[in-house]
Amino acid sequence: MGYDYGKNRSEHPEPIQAEVEGSLPEWLQGTLVRNGPGLFSVGETSYNHWFDGMALMHSFTIKHGEVTYRSKYLRGDTYNSNMQANRIVVSEMGTMAYPHPSKNIFSKVITFLNHTVPDFTDNCAGNIIKYGNDYYATSETNYIRKIDPVTLETQDKVDYQKYLAVNLVTSHPHYDKEGTTYNMGTSIADKGKTKYMIFKVPAVGKSASEESPALKNVETICTLPCRSLLTPSYYHSFGMTENYFIFIEQPLKLDILKMATAYLRGVNWASCLKFHPEDETLIHLIDRKTKKEVGxxxxxxxxxxxHHVNAFEEDGHVIFDVIAYDDNSLYDMFYLDKLKEQDTSGPSKTFSKPKCKRFVLPLNDKGEAGEDLVKLKYTKASAVKEKEGKILCQPEVLTEGVELPRINYNYNGQKHRYVYLTVAEKAESTMITKLDVETKQRLDWTAENCFPSEPVFIPRPGATEEDDGVILTSVINCIPDESDYLLVLEGKSFKEVARVHVNAELHIDMHGYFIPQND
Structure with a gap:
């Protein structure tokens, strides 16, 4: 019994009192806001790809041992235009929207020309991020949508391009302890150059008079030239340590010319994303102080x-962990027709199994050609110096079959021991796990016909041990007459503390953000 990915989900904008089975820690106070696709057909039209579905945000507010739930569709321009037309009229990555059949030939030609240089969607169904004191729903286009994290009301539409020359921006920024946000985007063919850009948005005070959006104070940290003007690398996240940024320029590339003509050719933009297995993967290490790439x-x-897991520095090395695939078959697996096939035929045979890999970058390249420059004893990762001075990095595989990594974010950029992940065997996860990266041992949680989302670790205030806290994950329960629930696990033992049953149908989402009550 599986999850129906193509089913439209109902929203519940008014708070629903949830039923707590077990007991919640007294210190656990705040709101978990999560985001993901929830609406897949409008009128007689349907999206082709699960990632394209319109954003449905939902939240669990925990206060004094009680929990309230609510959910609400993001009322962006995309949502409003589709609803007004009663059909999909705004294109997404895997679904190209076409003129209504009643339009005349002249109207169709004008629409084709308008799509040659596309204006991207503001259907921000990927994550919830924070800039300054504001929270935003985000995907990877130049548009983000400010939201009220309490009511889930949709607020201002913000265009990155008003503040930075970027066309694509990740939905996985980093935050430092002062509240500064760091993120990364791609600037396509700007003044004849395509480049990657790392930027920061400084923290602002708590005063209501502070200017919004905080992006008004954005600062560009550095830019990196793209290997090719018209085929920039696709990337979804990046790494950050105390002194460095890590950017993986991978051979999964966007063909900009093909994207510009996709509408005219009758194909979606995703078809313009191509993996080049013959190409190597470049690993860029940027010094945060000099704002330049190391030599x-x-x-x-x-x-x-x-997804990057975490990165840290130790004894003249930069270590970073990522979830890596052999190819880009993961995206194809989430086409809705493929998901229906999986539901009847079992796991997809074309799904490249993800591996949690550890790479080590030596900061000193003194050594002979052929020498392994990694001097750390606890890892099998290597970095071999070659004759031409390049360094070939081979990773250590920490574990396999996992995705959606989260850590105790207090350890972001520092040496960590534990990672919390979903176990991915099909499109949906049936298990979450706690990985000890030192011993490689795993603690698992699973339940029959239940599908947990990304596990989010919440540290106990004042904790001195890395796994002192709880893990929150929303769980889809496919057992008839049983409710969906928020699962709460104890960090150390990975055993259940509570199930928070919700009298509403939850949906499988993407990512989320926990807002402590005092934030």
Whole structure:
């Protein structure tokens, strides 16, 4: 019994009192806001790809041992236009929207021309991020949508391009302890150059008079030239340590000319994303102080990475962990017709199994050609110096079959021991796990016909141990007459503390953000 990915989900904008089975820690106070696709057909039209579905936000507010739930569709321009037309009229990555059949030939030609240089969707169904004191729903286009994290009301539409020359921006920024946000975007063919840009948005005070959006104070940290003007690398996240940024320029590339003509050719933009297994993967290490790339040239074999786990520095090395694939078959697996096939035929045979890999970048390249420059004893990762001065990095595989990594974010940029992940065997996860990266041992949680989302670790205030806290994950329960619920696990033992039953149908989402009550 599986999850129906193509089913439209209902929203519940008014708070619903949830039923707590077990007991919640007294210190656990705040709101978990999550985001993901929830509406897949409008009128007689349907999206082709699960990622394209319109954003449905939902939240669990925990206060004094009680929990309230609510959900609401993001009322962006995309949502409003589709609803007004009663059909899909705004294109997404895997679904190209076409003129209504009643339009005349002249109208169709004008529409084709308008799509040659596309204006992207503001259907921000990927994550919830924070800039300054404001929270935003985000995907990877130049548009983000400010939201009220309490009521889930949709607020201002913000265009990155008013503040930065970027066309694509990740939905996985980093935050430092002062509240500064760091993120990364791609500037396509700007003044004849395509480049990657790392930027920061400084923290602002708590005063209501502070200017919004905080992006008004954005600062560009550095730019990196793209290997090719018209085929920039696709990337979904990046790494950050105390002194460095890590950017993986992978051989999964966007063909900009093909994207510009996709509408005219009758294909979706996703068809313009191509994996080049013959190309190597470049690993860029940027010094946060000098704002320039270090002199060493690191590379590894072809791979596709969506999620960085964490990165840290130790004894003259930069260590970073990622979830890596052998190809880009993951995206294809989420076409809705493929998901229906999986539901009847079992796991997809074309799904490249993800691996949690550890790479080590030596900061000193002194050594002979052929020498492994990694001097750390606890890892099997290597970095071999080659004759031309390049450094070939081979990773250590920490575990396999996992995705959606989260850590205790207090350890972001520092050496960590534990990672919390979903176990991905099909499109949906049936298990979450706690990975000890030192011993490689795993603690698992699973339940029959239940599908948990990304596990989010919440540290106990004042904790001195990394796994002192709880893990929150929303769980789809496919057992008839049983409710969906928010699962709460104890960090150390990974055993259940509570199930928070919700009298509403939850949906499988993407990512989320926990807002402590005092935030």
């Amino acid at each position: 060493m040239k690191y590379y590894t074999g072809s791979m596709v990475v969506y």
